[in-house]
Amino acid sequence: xxxxxxxxxxxxxxxxxxxxxxxxxxxxxxxxxxxxxQYPGEGLQLLLKATKADDKGSNKGFEATYRxxxxxxxxxxxxxxxxxxxxxxCALSELRGGGTSYGKLTFGQGTILTVHP
Amino acid sequence: KAGVTQTPRYLIKTRGQQVTLSCSPISGHRSVSWYQxxxxxxxxxxxxxxxxxxxxxxxxxxRFSGRQFSNSRSxxxxxxxxxxxxxxYLCASSLAFGYEQxxxxxxxxxxx
Numbered sequence: 001x002x003x004x005x006x007x008x009x010x011x012x013x014x015x016x017x018x019x020x021x022x023x024x025x026x027x028x029x030x031x032x033x034x035x036x037x038q039y040p041g042e043g044l045q046l047l048l049k050a051t052k053a054d055d056k057g058s059n060k061g062f063e064a065t066y067r068x069x070x071x072x073x074x075x076x077x078x079x080x081x082x083x084x085x086x087x088x089x090c091a092l093s094e095l096r097g098g099g100t101s102y103g104k105l106t107f108g109q110g111t112i113l114t115v116h117p
Numbered sequence: 118k119a120g121v122t123q124t125p126r127y128l129i130k131t132r133g134q135q136v137t138l139s140c141s142p143i144s145g146h147r148s149v150s151w152y153q154x155x156x157x158x159x160x161x162x163x164x165x166x167x168x169x170x171x172x173x174x175x176x177x178x179x180r181f182s183g184r185q186f187s188n189s190r191s192x193x194x195x196x197x198x199x200x201x202x203x204x205x206y207l208c209a210s211s212l213a214f215g216y217e218q219x220x221x222x223x224x225x226x227x228x229x
Contacts, residue, residue: 036220041222042222042223043121043207043220043221043222043223044207044209044220045220046217046218046219049217089160091160103148103150103165103167103172103173103211103216103218104150104162104165104173104175105150105152105160105162105209105218106162107159107160107161108159109159110159110160
């Protein structure tokens with residue numbers, strides 16, 4: 001079955017440091033890939049997505065590139081802020097033939113990011 | 118446009134009881150999915166509904182059930198509650214089957 005593996009956390013950084021959170025996946029087909037963020041006491045927010053190989057998703061300074069050859073979708077940000085402190089989840093959804101994605105999301109275990117001033 | 122709303126936000130139940138959680142999707146969205154989030158198992162898919170039909174189901178016992186109404190609102194029900202059912206239950210809506218999902222704030226269920 002499908003699975004997503006994220007780097008072990010938690011990750012603690014100083015403000016303005018460079019962030020990388022690794023994510024690799026196993027899928028039988030051609031999944032769409034996502035990064036979600038969860039702030040304390042809240043639900044998940046879609047941060048960025050990529051639907052095919054070599055696509056780069058980007059939002060709020062975060063970027064991730066869909067690498068089919070390494071089955072990876074690593075999240076990066078050049079300069080983190082205290083407000084980026086949250087839990088980050090990598091996820092995939094199955095792709096049905098014809099280009100329609102299934103709704104079911106398979107998540108990684110989440111990475112807790114703490115940014116200090 | 119209002120986001121996904123879930124009610125209640127917090128719930129405390131006793132073992133053996135049953136519970137019903139409600140989810141109202143974003144206006145115009147017709148697909149609703151449910152996920153369970155626990156510290157030990159992480160985020161796990163429960164089921165997905167589109168046009169009042171269950172389209173996909175996760176690996177949960179039959180005590181977990183759901184339904185979707187004609188206005189796209191959805192409910193999930195857990196019968197004969199167990200301590201291990203304590204979790205954050207998240208609902209997500211999408212425009213249609215297979216589109217991007219937008220999550221609600223969740224219902225925190227505590228079983229004592």
